[in-house]
Amino acid sequence: MVVFSKHQKRRAVGLLLLGGGAIVVGGRLLQLQIRAYQKEQNALCEMYLTNAASKQPISRKPKVAVNARFAGRLGEILQICVPSVFSKEALFILVQSCLLVNRTLLTDRISVLEGISAEAVITKDWAMFMVNLVSFAWTAAPAALVNSGLKYMQMIISLSFQQRLTENLHKLYLSNKVYYVASTLQGLSNADQRITEDVEKFSSAISELFSYTFKPVLDIILFTRSLSKTIGYKGQFLLYSYFLLTSSLLRSISPPLALMTAQEAALSGNFRNAHQRIVSHAEEIAFNDPPGGDTEQMILNNYLNRYVCHSRLSAFQKFVQQVADGYLIKYAASIVGICVYAAPIYYSRQRADTKALTGDYIRSMRLLMNTSTAIGQLILVYKRVTSLAGFTSRVSELLESVRQLSTKEGRTQRASPLQKMLEGIDSNKAINYxxxxxxxxxxxxxxxxxxxxxxxxxxxxxxxxxxxxxxxxxxxxxxxxxxxxxxxxxxxxxxxxxxxxxxxxxxxxxxxxxxPYIVQGTLRDQVRYPSPPLAVSAAASGKWWSSSANVTSLKGMKHPDDVAVIEALQATEIDYLVERGDGLDQLQNWEETLSGGEKQRIAVARVLYHNPxxxxxxxxxxxxxxxxxxNLYRRLQKxxxxxxxxxxxxxxxxxxxxxxxxxxxxxxxxxxxxxxxxxxxxxx
CATH class of the missing domain: 3.40.50.300 (P-loop containing nucleotide triphosphate hydrolases)
Incomplete structure (x- = not known):
């Protein structure tokens, strides 16, 4: 048994007291610092973070949190992402679950092989060492496959969820003119960002969350059973108690991650929308004398400063939080794990076998580190869940808005404030509506x-x-x-x-x-709109139109309806567009190449083609x-x-x-x- 001198004992005790004091003082300073920055952030958000619909300041009270409402919203979205137990998404989740189980079993197997290798090295049993080395190599092959498979399946699940959710949103958002009503009734802001970026981030977050919850739970169960053979259940109970205390401390000093995520996404959407306005109104801005570029630059920089200011505050809060997480969950947990294993051996009066002790130490340290990592991941899951809550809130609000606006009752409800205002306008007049x-x-x-x-x-x-x-x-x-x-x-x-x-x-x-609206597509697609472009409809059906139609007398005619398209162009006196390029199949930037009058003639040609x-x-x-x-009105009349x-x-x-x-x-x-x-x- 190792004997420490008085100087070494005093030094160890001093370092222990110093470390404990530093943790207490650092934790308190961390909490005060976060509160101060959060107060400053709320003041800034109250000043500039406004709702794009109502133009009213967003409430300082956090509206995004991990609560029953979040659970209900998440369940509703997951029903869209995984429509049934027989869907491909359910199969992907099952495959990922099997991979997670195999990864845990392989990790347990590798820890045993590492212990045997250590025993063989200590005893200089090179035959056993070589046999064990071959076994380790054979085990590493499926382990590498499983590790890569987990990342691959996580990406596949994320993409599948994104596709399901986005297609559902497209169906609702682009039906019953919701895309127009949402903007005019001021019921939805930055829909483009929510459908693209927010759905992607939500899908990625939810796919990661499954791996970071299911696998740690499985690791803890299996590794606890394996560790019981060397350090028993009492030692593990001490380790788990430490993690419970640490979890409570980290939760008390954690910033409101869900609110921060939602606010950052909103500010990013506002900045993106400001750039889109310049693209949409570039000519109007440039026509001013002097041009409005300097003014637009100030407006864009204002939106950018708001986003950067919020991001800096969030980054600092996350930095301080990560310092606390890294020290308490990773390093301090390792110290506790080593003490849990070493304490029984240090105070034992029996002389242990060096060979067995070495093997047990290697196996136990590997399992303890994996167990600590698993518990740490479970403790830090709240960070992922709170970030997920922010994305869930924005995606759910989008779903709720488009569903409401897609129904007549929902539109009436959105218009009720206007209706009440109108009733008050003529309240003193004897008018019956x-x-x-x-x-x-x-x-x-x-x-x-x-x-x-x-x-x-x-x-x-x-x-x-x-x-x-x-x-x-x-x-x-x-x-x-x-x-x-x-x-x-x-x-x-x-x-x-x-x-x-x-x-x-x-x-x-x-x-x-x-x-008139100019669709992206060929000249043929311009006239056939709002019928889908042929390339899109063909890709959706997996077929292409027959090119053997008996309509090859005119340039570029491949579709049976091309005769009607040509007649509509001739009636509106723009059939010269067919000869200008590659017939009806030509692809151009029609917004730039067509004049205002030509665009309007294209629109009239659509009416003649569809003949309503x-x-x-x-x-x-x-x-x-x-x-x-x-001439156009005469053709419409005929x-x-x-x-x-x-x-x-x-x-x-x-x-x-x-x-x-x-x-x-x-x-x-x-x-x-x-x-x-x-x-x-x-x-x-």
Missing amino acids: DPPCLIFSDSIEFKHVTLYSPDGSLLVRDLSFQVPRGGSVIIMGPNGSGKSSLFRVLAELWPLQSGTIARPPHGEIFYLSQN RYAVLDECTSAVSADGEE SDITLLSIAHRPALKKYHSAILYLDGSQGGSGWRYEKLAADTTNPQ
């Missing part, structure tokens, strides 16, 4: 419709008129009189506040705005010359398409049966409906 009602019919009809803008301004009051089949109507009036707003309500982009609107069912009415019963035109030919505009048009040129009246004036009289809500002369509806 009809309840809002939208029905499907063979014609377009407005009955006693009163329309307000989202800010509460009255646009039209008690409007009633009809657009029967074959009886086109033109709407005219000054800017701001509610012409485009009327179309938005008809298309269900804005909520109907009062009155009844009848309209044809979906698929029988086509809307064209002043700024009704077409709603919101100044869709304003960039076309007067003669060209009349196609037997009933028009509801907004236009300013009086020459277009002859292509309509009636005119609706929104003149802004009577307090800004006047209107007048007139029938046009019969001879003006059939121009030669």
Whole structure:
């Protein structure tokens, strides 16, 4: 037995007391420092971190936490990620679980082999050493395979979860015009970031969490059983008691990681959105004299400073937390583990066999280190869970918003604040509003419709008129009189506040705005929109269209519908685009190569190609010359398409049966409906 001198004992005791004091003082300073930085962070967040929808400061009270609400939200999202026990995701999780079990068993096996190797070296039994070395090499091969397989399966699970969740979000977000309603009703901010970055981070976090919880639990169970043969259960109980105390201490000084994660994601989204605004409005910014680049630079730097400031505070808090985690969980735990193993041997009066003692020491130290690592991972799981709570909160809020806005009841609920505001506007006036009602019919009809803008301004009051089949109507009036707003309500982009609107069912009415949308794809895809681009639909179905169609007389014609596409281009006088490039298959940056008038002609070509019963035109030919505009309306009239048009040129009246004036009289809500002369509806 080793005997220490008085000097060595005093030195050991002094170092022990010094280390204990340093831990206590350091922990207290850590707690005070984190509180001070958290106070500063909350002050900064209250100053600049605002909700993009309501423009109100975010509450200082943490709204993101690991609680019952988080568990419910997580369970709901996991039902999307793993739809059934027979899904591929469930199979992936089963495979990963088997790999985790095998990794633990292999680790236990390797610790035994290391102990045997140490015994062979001490006794100089080289035959046993070589045999054991071969066994170690054979065991290392599946161990390397299992380790790599775990990382691979973790990535596969993360990608599968991301695909399931993103496809579900795409289905909800891009149905029933939710993408538009969410922005206009101010119900959702930075949807692009939440669907892309936040879903990816959530999928990665949840896939990691499984490995960092299931394997440590399994390690603790198996390694505890193996360690009981050398140090018994009492020694392990002391080790576990230390970890319980450490866990309580770390939780008491831990910063609010969930709130920090959510805030950092929000600030990152705001910074990204500011850059997107410059891309979307680059021309408007550049047209200013002097250009608005300096102003936009200040705005971008402001968003960047907010994000960097928050990230620095978060990084410092995480740094201090990691120092405490590393010392208490890794190094101090190793010291405790060594003491737990060495104490019985040191105080034992029996002389132990050196060979057996060496082997037991190697095996026990390997198992103790693995057990300490496993327990440490379990203790630090709360950090992963709290970070996961932040991503779960943002993804869940996105799911809840798009689900709500995809239903009529949800849109009505979102519009209820506006409805209450409108009720208060005319509370002192004897005006009775009809309840809002939208029905499907063979014609377009407005009955006693009163329309307000989202800010509460009255646009039209008690409007009633009809657009029967074959009886086109033109709407005219000054800017701001509610012409485009009327179309938005008809298309269900804005909520109907009062009155009844009848309209044809979906698929029988086509809307064209002043700024037509140009899809990414070929010239053929531009005309066929909103039908999917052929490359996308072919990839989804695994097939391609037949190239043997009897339509090869024109350049670039491969699809059976190409004849109709060419006819639509000829009718709108832009068939020269076919010869300009590689026929209908040409791919260009259409936003840049097409002029404003050509874009509007493309939009009219879409109407002629799809040939709906009704077409709603919101100044869709304003960039076309007067003669060209009349030619387009003449072709629409010949196609037997009933028009509801907004236009300013009086020459277009002859292509309509009636005119609706929104003149802004009577307090800004006047209107007048007139029938046009019969001879003006059939121009030669």
